[in-house]
Amino acid sequence: MGAWFNRVTPKGLYPRSLLIIITPMVLLQSVVAFVFMERHYNVVTHRLSAAVAQDIAAIVSLYPLLPKTDDHEDLRRIAWENLRLNLTVLPPGPLPPAGPKPFFSVLDTALSREIGRRVTRPFWIDTVGRSNLIEVRIQMKDAELRIFAQRNIAYASNSHIFLLWMVGTSLVLLTVAILFLRNQIRPIENLADAAEAFGKGRDVENFRPRGAREVRRASVAFLEMKRRIERQMEQRTTMLAGVSHDMRTILTRFKLELAFMPECEETEALRRDVDELQGMLEAYLAFARGDTGEQVTLTDMGQVVEELRQNAERDGAISNATFMGPPLVEVKGEQIKRCLANLVNNAVRHAHRVDISGARDARWLIIHVDDDGPGIPEDKREDVFRPFLRLDDARNQDKGGSGLGLSIARDIARMHGGDVLLAESPLGGLRATLRIPV
Numbered sequence: 001m002g003a004w005f006n007r008v009t010p011k012g013l014y015p016r017s018l019l020i021i022i023t024p025m026v027l028l029q030s031v032v033a034f035v036f037m038e039r040h041y042n043v044v045t046h047r048l049s050a051a052v053a054q055d056i057a058a059i060v061s062l063y064p065l066l067p068k069t070d071d072h073e074d075l076r077r078i079a080w081e082n083l084r085l086n087l088t089v090l091p092p093g094p095l096p097p098a099g100p101k102p103f104f105s106v107l108d109t110a111l112s113r114e115i116g117r118r119v120t121r122p123f124w125i126d127t128v129g130r131s132n133l134i135e136v137r138i139q140m141k142d143a144e145l146r147i148f149a150q151r152n153i154a155y156a157s158n159s160h161i162f163l164l165w166m167v168g169t170s171l172v173l174l175t176v177a178i179l180f181l182r183n184q185i186r187p188i189e190n191l192a193d194a195a196e197a198f199g200k201g202r203d204v205e206n207f208r209p210r211g212a213r214e215v216r217r218a219s220v221a222f223l224e225m226k227r228r229i230e231r232q233m234e235q236r237t238t239m240l241a242g243v244s245h246d247m248r249t250i251l252t253r254f255k256l257e258l259a260f261m262p263e264c265e266e267t268e269a270l271r272r273d274v275d276e277l278q279g280m281l282e283a284y285l286a287f288a289r290g291d292t293g294e295q296v297t298l299t300d301m302g303q304v305v306e307e308l309r310q311n312a313e314r315d316g317a318i319s320n321a322t323f324m325g326p327p328l329v330e331v332k333g334e335q336i337k338r339c340l341a342n343l344v345n346n347a348v349r350h351a352h353r354v355d356i357s358g359a360r361d362a363r364w365l366i367i368h369v370d371d372d373g374p375g376i377p378e379d380k381r382e383d384v385f386r387p388f389l390r391l392d393d394a395r396n397q398d399k400g401g402s403g404l405g406l407s408i409a410r411d412i413a414r415m416h417g418g419d420v421l422l423a424e425s426p427l428g429g430l431r432a433t434l435r436i437p438v
Contacts, residue, residue: 014185021177025170036162045155046110052134052154053114055083056147060119060138063145079147086148095124095139107134107155127151187211191219198226200417200437201332202296244281251278295332301365302327304337305358308344315345318353325360329438331416336434339412340367342405343420343432347371351429365418366435373429381422385410409434 010016059079066074072089079087108127115123115136122139134154138145187210194207204226209219254274261267302323309321340356347354351373358367376384387407409432410420418436425431 013188014181017181017185018178021181022174025174029166029170032166033163045107046114048154049107049110050114052149053111053118055085055149056115056136056138057118058083059085059087059145059147060121060140063140063143084150084153088146088148090137090144090146092140092143095122095137095144098124099126099128107151111136111154184211184215187215187219191215191222195222196417196437200296201335201415202330247281248278251281296330297333298328299331299333299336300327301329301336301358301360301367304333304340305356305367307337308340308356311341312344312348312354312356315348317348317351319356321356323358323360325358327360329360329365331365331436331438332412335412335415336436339409339420339434340369342409343369343434346405347373347430347432350374351427353427355427360438363437364435365438366433369432369434370425370427371429372425372427375424375428375430376422378424384422385420406432 010019059075062075062078063072066072072087075089076087079085108125111127111134112125115125119138124137124139126135132151134149134151136147136149138147190207190210194204197204207219207223209216209223211219251274255271258267258271258274305321305323309319312319344354344356347369348371351371353372355370356367357370358365360366385406387404406420413420413434413436416436418434421433421435423431423433
C-alpha cells in the first residue's frame, strides 16, 4: 500500500503542497454537505412533503362531504384559498401510466410515501413534468381529482444556496492558496535550479535569496558555500601557477646544464628523467587546476565523437564511432573533449580496436569507449581513479603517461554533475562510460 501510494502521489513540492491543502478541504466539504443533506435537506423535505400530503388528504376527505356541483366551486375555493392547491375535478377514468422516475429525487420518494400513507385511493404523481409544479391525481369512485401544488412548498428549495456559497467560498480560498503557494515555492525551486546548475559547472549569477526566512537562510548558505568553493579553486589555481613557474625554471636550468655536458649514457638518462619529470609536472598541474573558468556552451557531441575516432585511427587503432539523439549539449566543450580524449587515449594505449558510441536523451548524455585490451580487474576499477596510482599487472601502468588520465576524466565529469564508470566491454576489454546530466 505504501509503495502504491508513493507511486500515485505527485513528486513535486508544489503539487504535494496543493494536495495537502485541497484534500482536507474537499473532505471537510464532503462531510458538511453529507451532514447538511442528511440532517437538513432530507428532514425538511420529508416534513414539507408530509404537509402537502395532509392537504391533499384533506381535499380527498372533503370531496364526498361537499355538495356535488358541476364545477365543484366550493371545493376548489377551499383548496386554493386555504391550502394554495389548484384543484380540477375530471371525469372518472384510468390514471395515466407511470412516468419515468428521476434518478435522484428526495421529493418524489418522500411525497409518494406520504400520499400513500394518508390517501387510501389510487393515485398518480408527477414531479418531473413541470419545473415549478407538482401534479397529483387521485382516482375517486365517480371522478378524478387533479391537484397542482407549487414545488417550493413541498421541498427545501433554498438548499442549493448553501451549497453554492460553500463551493464558491472554497474556490476563492483555493485560488488564494494556489497563488500564495506559488510565490512561496518558487524560491525553493530557484534554489534547487541554482544548486543543480552549480553542480554542473554552470553560472548562477542571477540567483538571489528570496522567499520565507528558512528559504532565505538556505539560499544564503548556498551562496556562501559557492563563494568558498570558488575562492578555494582560485587560490589553488594561483598557487599552482606559482609552483609551475618556479619548477619550470628549475627544469629549464637542468636542461641547459645537460645541453653543455658531453653526450654519454648518463646524460641521456638524466635527459629522459627530466623530460618525464616535466611531463608529470604538466599532468599534475592540469589535474589540480581543474576548472579553468571555461563557460558552458552548446557543443556538438556528434562532431566530438567523430574527432575522437579520427585521433584514435591516427594513433594506429581500428576505431568506429556512432552517436544517437540530439547532438547539441550545453557543456564546457574543451573540458569534455579533454575528458573523452583521456579515455580514448587510455584505450588506444592498451588495445588494437576502440569503439566510441554516444547517446543523448532528455536527461542524460552517455558516451561509451570500448576496447579489446586486457581490461582491469573488477575489484581494482575504482582504485585506478586515484592520482598517480599504478597497478602492477593492470593495463593502466600508463605506458609513457603520468597515471592521471582517468583521474582528470572523472574530475571533469563530476564538475558537470556526472561521473566516469568502468565496466567490462562487449569487445572483451574495458568499457569507460561518461555519464552527465543535460
